[in-house]
Amino acid sequence: MLSIKNLHAEVEEKKILKGINLEVKAGEVHAIMGPNGSGKSSLASVLAGRENYQVTEGEVLLYGKDLLDMAPEVRAREGVFLAFQYPVEIPGVSNISFLKTALSEIRAYRGLPPLESREFLKLSKERQALVEFDASLANRSLNEGFSGGEKKRNEIFQLAMLEPKLSILDETDSGLDIDALRIVSAGVNKLRSSDNAFIIITHYQRLLDYIVPDFVHVLYDGRIVRSGTKELALELEEKGYDWLKESLQETSPAQQRVI
Amino acid sequence: MNNVGTALYEEMIRTFDMSGASHTKETASLAHLRKEAFRTFKEKGFPTIKDEDWRFTNMAPYLKDAYQLQVPVKVEATALEALLDSTAVEEWDAWKLVLVNGQIDYSLSDLPEAGLLKISSLKEVLGSEEVSKFIGLHQNTDANRLAALNTALFEDGLFIEVAKGQKAEKPLHIVHLYTADVPSFVQPRHLILLGRLSEFTFMESTACVGGEAPVLVNGVLECNLEEGANLTHYVLQRGRRGERMVQHTQVYQARDSRYDNVTISLPETDLIRNQLQVALDGSGSECHLYGLYLPSAGQLIDNHTVVDHLQPHCESNELYKGVLQNSAKAVFNGKIFVRQIAQKTNAFQQNNNLLLGDKALVHSKPQLEIFADDVKCSHGSTIGQFNPESLFYLRARGIGEALAKELLVQAFGADITDRVSSDAVSRHLKKHLLERPVTQLQDVPHIEHI
Ligand SMILES: Nc1ncnc2c1ncn2[C@@H]1O[C@H](COP(=O)(O)OP(=O)(O)O)[C@@H](O)[C@H]1O
Ligand SMILES: [Mg+2]
Numbered sequence: 243m244l245s246i247k248n249l250h251a252e253v254e255e256k257k258i259l260k261g262i263n264l265e266v267k268a269g270e271v272h273a274i275m276g277p278n279g280s281g282k283s284s285l286a287s288v289l290a291g292r293e294n295y296q297v298t299e300g301e302v303l304l305y306g307k308d309l310l311d312m313a314p315e316v317r318a319r320e321g322v323f324l325a326f327q328y329p330v331e332i333p334g335v336s337n338i339s340f341l342k343t344a345l346s347e348i349r350a351y352r353g354l355p356p357l358e359s360r361e362f363l364k365l366s367k368e369r370q371a372l373v374e375f376d377a378s379l380a381n382r383s384l385n386e387g388f389s390g391g392e393k394k395r396n397e398i399f400q401l402a403m404l405e406p407k408l409s410i411l412d413e414t415d416s417g418l419d420i421d422a423l424r425i426v427s428a429g430v431n432k433l434r435s436s437d438n439a440f441i442i443i444t445h446y447q448r449l450l451d452y453i454v455p456d457f458v459h460v461l462y463d464g465r466i467v468r469s470g471t472k473e474l475a476l477e478l479e480e481k482g483y484d485w486l487k488e489s490l491q492e493t494s495p496a497q498q499r500v501i
Numbered sequence: 502m503n504n505v506g507t508a509l510y511e512e513m514i515r516t517f518d519m520s521g522a523s524h525t526k527e528t529a530s531l532a533h534l535r536k537e538a539f540r541t542f543k544e545k546g547f548p549t550i551k552d553e554d555w556r557f558t559n560m561a562p563y564l565k566d567a568y569q570l571q572v573p574v575k576v577e578a579t580a581l582e583a584l585l586d587s588t589a590v591e592e593w594d595a596w597k598l599v600l601v602n603g604q605i606d607y608s609l610s611d612l613p614e615a616g617l618l619k620i621s622s623l624k625e626v627l628g629s630e631e632v633s634k635f636i637g638l639h640q641n642t643d644a645n646r647l648a649a650l651n652t653a654l655f656e657d658g659l660f661i662e663v664a665k666g667q668k669a670e671k672p673l674h675i676v677h678l679y680t681a682d683v684p685s686f687v688q689p690r691h692l693i694l695l696g697r698l699s700e701f702t703f704m705e706s707t708a709c710v711g712g713e714a715p716v717l718v719n720g721v722l723e724c725n726l727e728e729g730a731n732l733t734h735y736v737l738q739r740g741r742r743g744e745r746m747v748q749h750t751q752v753y754q755a756r757d758s759r760y761d762n763v764t765i766s767l768p769e770t771d772l773i774r775n776q777l778q779v780a781l782d783g784s785g786s787e788c789h790l791y792g793l794y795l796p797s798a799g800q801l802i803d804n805h806t807v808v809d810h811l812q813p814h815c816e817s818n819e820l821y822k823g824v825l826q827n828s829a830k831a832v833f834n835g836k837i838f839v840r841q842i843a844q845k846t847n848a849f850q851q852n853n854n855l856l857l858g859d860k861a862l863v864h865s866k867p868q869l870e871i872f873a874d875d876v877k878c879s880h881g882s883t884i885g886q887f888n889p890e891s892l893f894y895l896r897a898r899g900i901g902e903a904l905a906k907e908l909l910v911q912a913f914g915a916d917i918t919d920r921v922s923s924d925a926v927s928r929h930l931k932k933h934l935l936e937r938p939v940t941q942l943q944d945v946p947h948i949e950h951i
């Protein structure tokens with residue numbers, strides 16, 4: 243589904259991503275972990291098409307199509323969804339009518355008519371229930387005055403509505419208490435299927451108890467320096483990122499790339 | 502005197518000299534006021550860009566047409582009715598008062614029985630000392646020369662009086678229709694009096710029908726609020742190319758009174774100049790002024806507001822927002838005076854602008870003059886483009902760039918339309934925002950502003 247090859251990107255002439263390689267197949271869940279500032283959000287931003295990032299090398303293919311060549315809205319219509327680490331507040335844009343617009347745009351791209359109001363309402367009720375998203379929030383301005391946790395839930399509610407192929411969750415767990423984490427994870431697990439995939443960016447292993455990944459990658463200084471299965475996450479949790487930094491100093495840069 | 506609009510200026514003098522005959526039934530004090538007002542106008546003539554208050558608003562190009570001052574209305578009733586329908590506010594239970602070129606048209610109106618809410622033509626009451634004493638009370642200054650011209654020459658308009666202690670049973674929708682087959686200069690004059698502890702809500706809609714000829718409207722509305730009175734005032738300004746509108750609104754507030762104004766100016770009219778002036782002349786009074794202006798290419802919308810804190814313990818809130826497309830121009834000038842005696846004043850003012858066109862231009866100038874020392878005042882002005890974070894968020898959900906920008910324009914405006922307490926009116930205003938002539942959104946390579 244997604245193929246990232248030797249991806250280099252910079253922002254304001256600062257090199258952030260320094261050669262990322264990643265293959266994601268339909269049905270898989272990949273976790274990306276790593277210390278703060280290692281480039282996790284940057285990777286998510288480059289995939290979603292944030293314009294202040296310049297890709298200097300490498301390629302990203304989605305179902306064989308050049309993703310980097312597409313405008314952000316086209317990527318979304320092709321099935322990419324980014325659950326933002328810091329969702330913006332947009333006063334004056336109603337949450338629900340924004341979602342209706344988004345869904346119509348995506349459906350139009352696929353040659354489908356917009357949902358009838360009644361169908362849309364039914365779908366949105368059902369998906370709100372899935373992530374226990376408060377109906378009163380759905381009718382408010384987009385994220386305006388929402389708590390951190392409410393914003394994150396809203397991201398997953400949107401994900402549930404738009405049914406993307408590739409979902410990238412950027413630290414969705416931060417700001418969620420244990421109960422909310424359980425609910426949101428259960429929602430995500432219900433949405434998992436054999437033809438969609440998830441990239442779960444997280445700083446903590448905790449989330450991965452609920453959404454069990456097929457692969458875990460460690461991003462450090464713009465590179466994936468370790469890849470493994472869910473046990474790698476446990477090891478990281480136990481030993482901390484300092485252990486990682488120390489152990490990396492012992493290996494040569496050439497070796498780091500090969501993983 | 503200057504040489505701007507000379508022919509029109511001469512015409513004004515001729516008209517004034519002959520106007521005595523049609524004003525014979527008026528009070529002596531009004532006759533005196535008209536003379537004084539005309540002297541004010543005559544001395545300096547039409548405003549030019551050399552006047553401080555008109556620096557960025559050049560009337561000269563709009564004063565060249567061969568305007569006629571007394572033009573009979575010659576539009577078919579069906580055309581008027583069609584236009585009237587377009588101004589209807591759905592699901593708003595309100596009385597309706599229609600004026601065509603400043604004259605009440607009773608056949609198109611729907612008014613309450615004469616009672617505690619009194620509605621008539623202004624001309625009918627100009628012989629009354631009680632009423633005419635409120636005319637032209639607070640504005641006969643050099644800077645208000647066009648209002649003075651209206652004072653000198655107006656023939657008619659609207660008079661509303663809400664009796665002491667009364668709450669008008671329903672709001673009133675005042676629809677101003679303008680029509681011109683030949684260049685027309687119209688000077689409507691309206692007066693609204695609110696008795697002690699009375700309450701009244703009204704909306705003014707303007708629309709222009711028929712003919713391509715230029716119309717210059719030089720209107721004055723005066724509102725007098727006695728103690729504890731409460732006035733809510735919505736304005737929706739729509740027009741067509743060739744229409745030029747100068748609207749002076751004077752509000753005078755006694756103690757504990759409250760005035761709320763929301764003014765939306767839509768694209769298309771050549772020029773809109775609003776002069777909203779509020780005098781807070783009783784302690785405990787407050788006013789809330791909100792405005793949204795959306796000029797389009799080649800158009801200028803100018804809002805000059807004055808809030809005068811004349812007494813202690815008053816509050817004023819002001820938020821004006823503008824969306825400028827293409828080569829649109831806007832002026833915002835907000836004066837706040839806090840007089841020496843006006844301690845414990847709260848005065849806030851903000852002007853935010855969204856510039857969408859590469860030749861769009863906005864002059865934003867807050868002016869605070871504070872003579873008291875124990876006050877809370879703040880003001881601010883911003884000129885910006887779309888927040889890139891918001892734009893990216895919407896696009897990342899599949900919404901195309903143009904539509905995303907459109908949503909952000911709506912959101913920017915909702916900040917103003919949401920201030921309207923009537924849901925029906927708020928919906929109506931939002932609908933007009935959606936239907937305004939299509940925005941030509943472009944990337945802005947550079948912004949000029951002062
Ligand atoms: N807009 C930006 N301008 C400059 N530096 C940036 C910008 N965005 C991110 N960075 C830098 O890129 C690096 C990676 O950041 P980020 O991708 O947010 O890391 P993570 O999500 O792993 O914490 C950090 O050093 C951060 O300071
Ligand atoms: Mg991050």
